[in-house]
Amino acid sequence: MVSATTAAEVLADYQLVCESREASLLGRKEVFMGKAKFGIFGDGKEVAQIAMAKVFRNGDHRAGYYRDQTFMLAIGEMTLHHYFAQLYAHTDVHADPASAGRLMNGHFATRMLDERGELKDISQLKNSSADISPTAAQMPRLVGLAYASKLFRNNASLSAFTNLSTNGNEIAFGTIGNASTSEGMFFEAINAAGVLQVPMLVSVWDDEYGISVPKEYQTTKGSISKILAGFQRDKKDKGYELFTAKGWDYEELCRVYAKAEKVCREEHVPVIVHVVEMTQPQGHSTSGSHERYKSKDRLNWETQFDCIAKMREWIIEQGISSSSELDEIEKKAKAYAKKIKDESWKAFNEGIQEDQTRLVQLLEQASTEHAPLTEIMSVLTKTINPARYDAIKAAKATMRFLIGKQCTVKTQLAEWLEKVATENEDRYNSHLHSTSEWSALKVEGIAPTYSEKSSLVDGREVLRACFAEALERDPRVLAFGEDVGKIGDVNQGFAGLQEKFGELRVTDTGIRECTIVGQGIGLALRGLRPIAEIQYLDYLLYAIQILSDDLANLQYRTKGGQKAPLIVRTRGHRLEGVWHAGSPMGMILSSLRGMYVLVPRNMVQAAGFYNTLLKSDDPALIIECLNGYRLKEKLPDNIGEFTVPLGVPEVLKEGTDVTIVTYGSMCRIVLEGVAELEEKGISCEVIDVQTLLPFDVNHTIFESVKKTNRVVFADEDVPGGATAFMMQQVLEVQKAYHYLDSAPLTITAKEHRPAYGSDGDYFSKPNPEEIFDRVYELVSEAFPNKFPPVY
Numbered sequence: 112m113v114s115a116t117t118a119a120e121v122l123a124d125y126q127l128v129c130e131s132r133e134a135s136l137l138g139r140k141e142v143f144m145g146k147a148k149f150g151i152f153g154d155g156k157e158v159a160q161i162a163m164a165k166v167f168r169n170g171d172h173r174a175g176y177y178r179d180q181t182f183m184l185a186i187g188e189m190t191l192h193h194y195f196a197q198l199y200a201h202t203d204v205h206a207d208p209a210s211a212g213r214l215m216n217g218h219f220a221t222r223m224l225d226e227r228g229e230l231k232d233i234s235q236l237k238n239s240s241a242d243i244s245p246t247a248a249q250m251p252r253l254v255g256l257a258y259a260s261k262l263f264r265n266n267a268s269l270s271a272f273t274n275l276s277t278n279g280n281e282i283a284f285g286t287i288g289n290a291s292t293s294e295g296m297f298f299e300a301i302n303a304a305g306v307l308q309v310p311m312l313v314s315v316w317d318d319e320y321g322i323s324v325p326k327e328y329q330t331t332k333g334s335i336s337k338i339l340a341g342f343q344r345d346k347k348d349k350g351y352e353l354f355t356a357k358g359w360d361y362e363e364l365c366r367v368y369a370k371a372e373k374v375c376r377e378e379h380v381p382v383i384v385h386v387v388e389m390t391q392p393q394g395h396s397t398s399g400s401h402e403r404y405k406s407k408d409r410l411n412w413e414t415q416f417d418c419i420a421k422m423r424e425w426i427i428e429q430g431i432s433s434s435s436e437l438d439e440i441e442k443k444a445k446a447y448a449k450k451i452k453d454e455s456w457k458a459f460n461e462g463i464q465e466d467q468t469r470l471v472q473l474l475e476q477a478s479t480e481h482a483p484l485t486e487i488m489s490v491l492t493k494t495i496n497p498a499r500y501d502a503i504k505a506a507k508a509t510m511r512f513l514i515g516k517q518c519t520v521k522t523q524l525a526e527w528l529e530k531v532a533t534e535n536e537d538r539y540n541s542h543l544h545s546t547s548e549w550s551a552l553k554v555e556g557i558a559p560t561y562s563e564k565s566s567l568v569d570g571r572e573v574l575r576a577c578f579a580e581a582l583e584r585d586p587r588v589l590a591f592g593e594d595v596g597k598i599g600d601v602n603q604g605f606a607g608l609q610e611k612f613g614e615l616r617v618t619d620t621g622i623r624e625c626t627i628v629g630q631g632i633g634l635a636l637r638g639l640r641p642i643a644e645i646q647y648l649d650y651l652l653y654a655i656q657i658l659s660d661d662l663a664n665l666q667y668r669t670k671g672g673q674k675a676p677l678i679v680r681t682r683g684h685r686l687e688g689v690w691h692a693g694s695p696m697g698m699i700l701s702s703l704r705g706m707y708v709l710v711p712r713n714m715v716q717a718a719g720f721y722n723t724l725l726k727s728d729d730p731a732l733i734i735e736c737l738n739g740y741r742l743k744e745k746l747p748d749n750i751g752e753f754t755v756p757l758g759v760p761e762v763l764k765e766g767t768d769v770t771i772v773t774y775g776s777m778c779r780i781v782l783e784g785v786a787e788l789e790e791k792g793i794s795c796e797v798i799d800v801q802t803l804l805p806f807d808v809n810h811t812i813f814e815s816v817k818k819t820n821r822v823v824f825a826d827e828d829v830p831g832g833a834t835a836f837m838m839q840q841v842l843e844v845q846k847a848y849h850y851l852d853s854a855p856l857t858i859t860a861k862e863h864r865p866a867y868g869s870d871g872d873y874f875s876k877p878n879p880e881e882i883f884d885r886v887y888e889l890v891s892e893a894f895p896n897k898f899p900p901v902y
């Protein structure tokens with residue numbers, strides 16, 4: 112037995128695993144009683160988590176999944192009150208600090224930010240990054256959480272940030288189910304952490320199933336540790352330390368975790384602990400029963416090897432306690448869990464009742480004036496376990512009834528509705544972006560300045576100068592990606608900067624887009640300022656899932672409890688062929704709400720955006736123009752200081768007949784077509800939106816359409832992609848349809864991917880001639896005499 116583990120500690124552990132089990136059993140019942148919608152529990156995984164919790168120290172980080180309730184209880188970062196509050200979807204952030212009722216149960220997170228949205232002293236806290244449901248999607252972020260320790264340990268210029276790290280001594284603990292290790296991103300993350308040699312300790316909870324599908328369908332040889340054996344380090348090669356332990360063997364688990372922790376924390380060697388022979392007594396979740404797919408033998412074995420039953424046997428065997436004493440602990444645990452459950456349910460309902468009580472008073476009054484309203488009121492008051500929407504439905508039904516009728520409480524009813532609408536917006540719709548004082552929307556623009564000595568340089572040199580200043584200014588800034596290090600990226604935006612700032616600041620990575628982003632997310636969570644590069648926009652698809660599922664909704668799903676101000680840099684729109692000229696902006700706009708999406712037309716604008724983002728705490732994607740690195744631009748004198756504000760379009764050319772809204776590489780194409788249109792007497796106003804998210808916050812485009820009465824949206828996405836988004840913003844949100852004299856028009860690329868070669872580009876993407884033809888036709892339709900048809 113581990114020497115430090117005293118009898119009292121063992122019994123305290125036993126009590127906790129019993130409480131956790133009782134919570135699982137009760138949780139399932141609550142779902143079946145209709146008090147919660149869905150439940151997934153940590154039963155069968157309790158004992159291993161107690162062992163893992165023993166080696167989890169202040170400053171450490173977790174990225175795990177839905178089975179980890181016992182661990183969260185054991186490290187003291189979740190209470191059973193929190194646990195049940197999340198099960199019921201209690202929207203008070205104090206009741207459910209992990210997600211304020213926004214996530215299903217079993218999605219754990221600690222609040223890493225204070226009220227202002229500033230990182231707390233996380234080096235002194237036990238931290239859990241916020242769980243997400245997609246299997247294995249905790250892995251990319253885990254790489255970054257671990258990599259941060261390496262940077263803090265090896266980059267002396269970070270030593271002042273003692274609130275973020277204690278000399279890189281922190282471990283990033285990962286947990287994952289056995290079946291989820293079948294996912295590609297698990298293997299990508301394991302390989303990346305092995306290459307990086309970072310303190311990442313991954314526990315695989317192996318119950319031999321992934322819902323109903325057994326291990327032989329999931330894993331070669333049926334064992335993840337067997338097939339990862341090649342990662343084991345040896346005298347010659349660096350790699351991993353691999354351990355296995357049985358999920359029901361408390362003593363072995365404590366011993367293994369103590370060893371695993373030591374090598375991981377001290378030597379920064381990644382570790383895998385494969386915890387085998389685990390069970391899942393209640394089956395996968397409340398959505399089904401495991402009797403349907405597990406054999407009788409398996410079910411019997413699971414009963415026999417239940418980790419709590421086994422721990423109990425062991426405690427008695429060791430003479431640590433008696434059977435009757437353990438009975439007593441179990442009884443207490445049961446009563447305790449039930450008490451907390453009841454209290455949590457009551458607290459959850461109180462909030463809902465408060466709203467409803469006030470409404471019922473109003474409905475009572477209304478029904479004394481209009482008898483038919485009694486029915487609406489009684490439906491509401493008789494509803495068992497009413498939700499918030501039940502009250503709203505009743506109030507709205509009442510308002511509909513009262514259309515055109517008098518009622519003394521009509522105004523109060525409308526006020527009640529308005530009040531709850533505001534409150535519900537905060538409960539369910541707030542915190543998509545940062546709401547702190549560092550919100551990117553609050554960074555003011557500072558114009559670039561030029562003088563006689565400002566030189567005309569290649570676009571890439573503008574970026575290089577901007578990045579050099581950023582790296583100089585702030586030791587937390589670092590950049591990494593494929594070919595970013597030695598050669599300073601494929602277009603040399605970081606050329607020479609690795610030499611100047613060192614390998615830890617400007618770094619090459621393997622070809623692994625998903626974990627490049629994950630690395631960035633983890634680093635940003637830990638207070639660093641990463642710029643993660645995806646080499647080409649077309650390859651963002653490899654990372655779009657993790658950006659969408661993890662980064663983009665981090666603030667939202669924690670209701671402002673965590674942030675990861677990661678800057679993702681990429682380049683695209685226009686170069687060559689199917690995989691180097693894409694512009695899948697519609698995909699990005701639909702999947703990355705919660706991030707800002709910036710589409711600068713040249714490198715000065717891009718540099719201004721980098722400066723803006725580095726002052727802010729919002730995550731963002733910047734898409735540079737792939738064909739712009741060698742175009743000449745004037746280098747601003749204040750390259751490290753000037754900022755481009757988000758959501759502010761630039762009018763590139765004023766005009767009176769038609770407004771053309773575009774962005775990125777298309778600005779030049781549009782301007783070329785417009786030059787021809789002007790020759791024919793058509794005056795065009797060309798607007799570069801500069802950022803798609805946020806979109807034109809001051810409604811500049813509306814003002815333009817008001818003047819021109821015609822609007823065209825042009826880009827290189829497919830039809831119905833980002834042009835459709837822009838049109839929705841301008842016509843519906845800005846209400847510019849009032850001022851249109853012609854139908855709105857979109858000019859886009861073709862539906863297929865762009866073909867190779869100069870002609871491929873010309874015939875796949877919009878070109879200046881097409882701009883001329885389509886816009887001319889639009890104006891000609893309105894004024895056929897003045898502008899006779901071309902063809």
Ligand SMILES: Cc1ncc(C[n+]2csc(CCOP(=O)(O)OP(=O)(O)O)c2C)c(N)n1
Pocket residue numbers: 178244245246287288289290291292316318320321322395
């Ligand atoms: C990407 C993705 N695919 C499918 C699912 C549905 N799903 C949820 S849990 C699960 C099984 C996971 O099994 P395992 O990793 O062994 O964890 P366990 O539940 O057994 O602890 C599946 C298929 C999901 N959440 N995410």
Ligand SMILES: [Mg+2]
Pocket residue numbers: 288289290316317318319320321322
């Ligand atoms: Mg499993």
